[in-house]
Amino acid sequence: xxGVIQSPRHLIKEKRETATLKCYPIPRHDTVYWYQQGPxxxxxxxxxxxxxxxxxxxxxxxxFSAQQFSDYHSExxxxxxxxxxxxxxxxxxxxxxxxxxxxxxxxxxxLVL
Amino acid sequence: xxxxxxxxxxxxxxxxxxxxxxxxxxxxxxxxxxxWYKQPPSRQMILVIRQEAYKQQNAxxxxxxxNFQKAAKSFSLKISDSQLGDAxxxxxxxxSNYKLTFGKGTLLTVNP
Numbered sequence: 636x637x638g639v640i641q642s643p644r645h646l647i648k649e650k651r652e653t654a655t656l657k658c659y660p661i662p663r664h665d666t667v668y669w670y671q672q673g674p675x676x677x678x679x680x681x682x683x684x685x686x687x688x689x690x691x692x693x694x695x696x697x698x699f700s701a702q703q704f705s706d707y708h709s710e711x712x713x714x715x716x717x718x719x720x721x722x723x724x725x726x727x728x729x730x731x732x733x734x735x736x737x738x739x740x741x742x743x744x745x746l747v748l
Numbered sequence: 749x750x751x752x753x754x755x756x757x758x759x760x761x762x763x764x765x766x767x768x769x770x771x772x773x774x775x776x777x778x779x780x781x782x783x784w785y786k787q788p789p790s791r792q793m794i795l796v797i798r799q800e801a802y803k804q805q806n807a808x809x810x811x812x813x814x815n816f817q818k819a820a821k822s823f824s825l826k827i828s829d830s831q832l833g834d835a836x837x838x839x840x841x842x843x844s845n846y847k848l849t850f851g852k853g854t855l856l857t858v859n860p
Contacts, residue, residue, distance in 0.1 A: 691845055
């Protein structure tokens, strides 16, 4: 079965640079979510989109923005990167009305130097 | 803030034996979902099992089952016939408003 695809899988950036993470949900899933997992931490919810509209927002820094496109893929844009942004970023997808079960992608490992 | 608590940072079990991981949660909602996710060293988040709060029957998926006590806001995971491949970090999560709130996780070690 098709899974959530994230790209790139690994990313190394310098402080103050920008990064763009991409997420392709499971086919027919209409909702995407972004989570950030720091080393030794649990995943923290950042933001979600349903039918291309922001549906909820968590602890996402103002330096980050995200959107969902007409083909349902989503991009997380991160600017003015800081050392503390180094983390594993997960995208998850679900089908609205299907019991909120979220299926996670493999994650993008971001390292900020 | 509504929280999810996993009181066992680490657990260990002998291969083929049974282990139970604990989870309690806080919520003011009547309709919500509960999940257990497994995160092996690859750090992939893998859904293990889910429970609808409106269902009294405990969910079961092969060797994995839950003990859902709604009044006590408790949601424990039982792994039967533990296998080496079960070794991982296990996260309990509550779903509400279409976002997941996770506990801090329990690191499960399986001893051969």
